[in-house]
Structure formats: C-alpha cells, structure tokens
Amino acid sequence: MSNTKSKKSHRRRGSFTGQIGFVMAAAGSAVGVGNLWRFPYLAAKDGGGLFILIYLILTLTFGYTLLISDISIGRKTGKSSIKAYGQMNAKWSFLGVLTFLVPVIIMTYYAVIGGWITKYIVTFLTGQGEAAAADDYFTGFITSPGESSLYAVIFMLLTAFIVFNGVEKGIEKCSRVLMPLMLVMIIAIAVFTLTLSHTDETGITRTGMQGLAVYLKPNFEGLTVRRFLLILLDAMSQIFFSLSVSMGIMITYGSYIGKDVDINESVHQIEFFDTGVALLAGMMIIPAIYVFSGIDGMKAGPSLMFVSLPKIFASMGGLGRVVGLVFFLMAAFAALTSCVSVLETIVANCMELFGTPRHATTIALTIIYTAASVVVALGYSVFYAEIPLPNGSIGQILDLMDYISNSLMMPFISLLSAILIGWIVGSKWIISEVEYGGHPFKHKRLYTTMIRYVVPAVMLILFLEAVGFPAFFLSK
Numbered sequence: 001m002s003n004t005k006s007k008k009s010h011r012r013r014g015s016f017t018g019q020i021g022f023v024m025a026a027a028g029s030a031v032g033v034g035n036l037w038r039f040p041y042l043a044a045k046d047g048g049g050l051f052i053l054i055y056l057i058l059t060l061t062f063g064y065t066l067l068i069s070d071i072s073i074g075r076k077t078g079k080s081s082i083k084a085y086g087q088m089n090a091k092w093s094f095l096g097v098l099t100f101l102v103p104v105i106i107m108t109y110y111a112v113i114g115g116w117i118t119k120y121i122v123t124f125l126t127g128q129g130e131a132a133a134a135d136d137y138f139t140g141f142i143t144s145p146g147e148s149s150l151y152a153v154i155f156m157l158l159t160a161f162i163v164f165n166g167v168e169k170g171i172e173k174c175s176r177v178l179m180p181l182m183l184v185m186i187i188a189i190a191v192f193t194l195t196l197s198h199t200d201e202t203g204i205t206r207t208g209m210q211g212l213a214v215y216l217k218p219n220f221e222g223l224t225v226r227r228f229l230l231i232l233l234d235a236m237s238q239i240f241f242s243l244s245v246s247m248g249i250m251i252t253y254g255s256y257i258g259k260d261v262d263i264n265e266s267v268h269q270i271e272f273f274d275t276g277v278a279l280l281a282g283m284m285i286i287p288a289i290y291v292f293s294g295i296d297g298m299k300a301g302p303s304l305m306f307v308s309l310p311k312i313f314a315s316m317g318g319l320g321r322v323v324g325l326v327f328f329l330m331a332a333f334a335a336l337t338s339c340v341s342v343l344e345t346i347v348a349n350c351m352e353l354f355g356t357p358r359h360a361t362t363i364a365l366t367i368i369y370t371a372a373s374v375v376v377a378l379g380y381s382v383f384y385a386e387i388p389l390p391n392g393s394i395g396q397i398l399d400l401m402d403y404i405s406n407s408l409m410m411p412f413i414s415l416l417s418a419i420l421i422g423w424i425v426g427s428k429w430i431i432s433e434v435e436y437g438g439h440p441f442k443h444k445r446l447y448t449t450m451i452r453y454v455v456p457a458v459m460l461i462l463f464l465e466a467v468g469f470p471a472f473f474l475s476k
C-alpha cells in the first residue's frame, strides 16, 4: 500500500530511471568549472602529488560522508532541502531554508560563467582563436555590457529548457549524452598535451611528459606544519564545492531515486567520476602550461581558462584552433550539467513550497534569473564595483555572490547538518536508509565517527577562516 503511494508520488515528482541515470546526473552536477579551473591550479600551487594524495584521502572520508548524507536525506524524505530538514526535525527547518539559499545565490552567477564559455566556443568556431590570445580580449568581452549579457541569457535559457523538460526527459537525458562526450573529449586533450614539446627563445625545450612529472611528483619543499594545514584546508574546501554537497542539490537529486538504488555504490561512482575528471583536467592543463610558459604561468580562476589557455592554444598553431574548440565545448558541457542542477534544486524546492507545477515554476524562475544574470554580468561594466571581502581580496558582484555561497554558507551548513545528523537524529537514521533493501554499508563506523566529530570540527575551522578569523595555528 505505502509502496504504491510512494510510487505514485514519485511519478508526480519525476524520477531518474535508475542508478546509471542518477549517477550521470549527479556526476554532471559535480563535474563543473571547479574541476577545470580550480583543481589544476591548487595542485600546481600545493605541491603536486602531495596535494593529489591529500585530496584523494579527503574525498574518500569527508566527501564520502557528506555525499552519503545528502543523498540519503533526499531519498528518505522524498523532499528537497526546505521540507527535508523540516521532516528530520521540525526545529531544524531553518537549516533547510539556509541550504536552499545556496543555489538561490549561485544561480545568479553560474549562467554568467556559462555565457563566457559559450562566447569562447563561438570565438573558436569562427576561427578567431588568435584574437582570444590577446591580453585584453577577455576583459574587453566581460566589460562590454551588451555582449556579456547576451551570452549569459543564452546560457540561462539553455539551462531552463532542460529543467523545463523534467527529471527524466530533461536532466537525465542530457546528462547521459553530455557526460560521456565530455569524458572522451577531456581524455583526448589530456593525451594530446602529453605529446607536446616546445623550445623557447632561450633554447630550452620542455615536453608534456616533463610537465606530467611536475604535476604528479609530490613536492615536499618548504613543507611546514602550517603549510601542510593550509594545503589541507584548500583540499577540503575544493572537495565540497566540487562534489556539490551542502547546497541541497544532492538532496534534491537523492529524492528522485528509487529504493532499489545502492546509495553507497552510487557515491563511489560519483566520486570516481568527479575525481577522475579533476585529475584529467590537471593532466591536460598543467603540462600544457608548463610546456609553453613554465609552471609559473599557472593562475587561478577565470584567468586560467580565459586568458592563459587561449594563449597556449595559439602557440600550438593551426591545431590549437581545434583543441581550443574541443576544450571550450567540453567546458560548456561540464558547466551546463552543473547549472541545470542548481536551477533544478530551486525549482524543486519552490514546487514543494508553493504546490505549483514544474512548467509554471520553471518559467517564473527563469524570468527572475535571466534578470539576475544580466545584473551580475553587468557587474563588470555598468554596475562595476570594488567590494572588499572579509578574506582580504577585492571582488565584483560575481565574486561577492561566490564568496557568500561557497566560502561562508557551505561550511556553516555542513557544520550544522553534521550536528543534526550526528547528535540529534543520530547516524542510524542515515545508515538505515543506505542499508535499505540489504545493500551493504561497509564503512558505517567511519561514517559515524566522521559525522559526529571530524566534520563538525573541520567545518568550524573552515568557517572561521572564511570570516577572517584564522584559527591560531594558521596565523603567521
């Protein structure tokens, strides 16, 4: 009886067709610009193989714990974050609202970044790859109000179209096509960069294979306790941004899976995909930069992708045009499946909150977010501002939104939800969901220890660091 009921409500809400569809969609959310422009940068900055090793260990412990929690909360309650947390404990609905606010904020700028990528696809498609290698090409583009808004709107509408078509026919279908394509493209470019070799003006020849060694070899030079802890924090914050945890996305996606899905196994598969793409991104970007400009050319964030890489593509000559095009197409697929997951989470929460149907809800939110994306895109021209952030950097509207959602809110939410699970509802609440139907949950002792003690402690440190209050051992 309850089974028929849950099947019915599942049909009304939409659902993934099975484990593969779910894993593809969740990996689609996890694999995004974070894998492409942040992971390689951190690996280059934080000691190569040393960072990679720490990252892998933390993914299998922290990432694993946070991802299992989100997906289980989603499937057990069958709801998105606002209602889900309320159902876990009525006094904690505020945490659901807080979690909901993260995608609400991220959505204002993710389509803007997607628009930048789309612009570069057009650039390479129309054979203007060389122009993109000029120093002020990127700045020229983002400061032009009309063009940058237009591309943001295009990407926003593309995202909206997929969400409009629903969980199975929109999200799952596009993830099943785009994710494997993306994987093939990134493997192709990574293998290609290993074959590169370049002799600079001073007569020094650097090869892709040497670049690979720079990337993979653990570098312990100048390693102090303080530096080690900073690397740990870098890896930690990268992991939960990269896995899309603590923002309600995996709760929403978890609410679309059936009881037959093996959550533990799915989490391993999603992590494998996400970490694999991050490693491949490093394998493609670090040797390429090393060959053409030495490793000091590594930069973080947008300038890596939109300024440094186009220069590298131009140095490759004619072939660079093709590689550049494939790279930006691949990046667009990664960004699109992530952007879809953000909008879907907002749509799902609103549908539950207001009882409205999918199509109307998507249209209303699309109107709001098209306007918001334009405002954020104009943050580099008409609405240009220099906003000082608590971590000491200066940013524009986009950076402010990113700072609030990622640096500030995500650790805080992880901290609170670990307390809720570990100390109030109890880790058994999650464990019983993972084990439902006889699926094994081998690491449940690790899970319980992590969620009760380790996650709260580390999230507190991350949060304090974000508000500009470094823990004593991190201060100079």
Ligand code: PHE
Residues within 6 Å of the ligand: 029, 030, 031, 032, 033, 034, 035, 106, 241, 242, 243, 244, 249, 338, 339, 341, 342
């Ligand atoms: N996980 C994505 C990445 O690694 C980032 C993301 C953030 C996705 C927010 C969705 C929402 O880039």
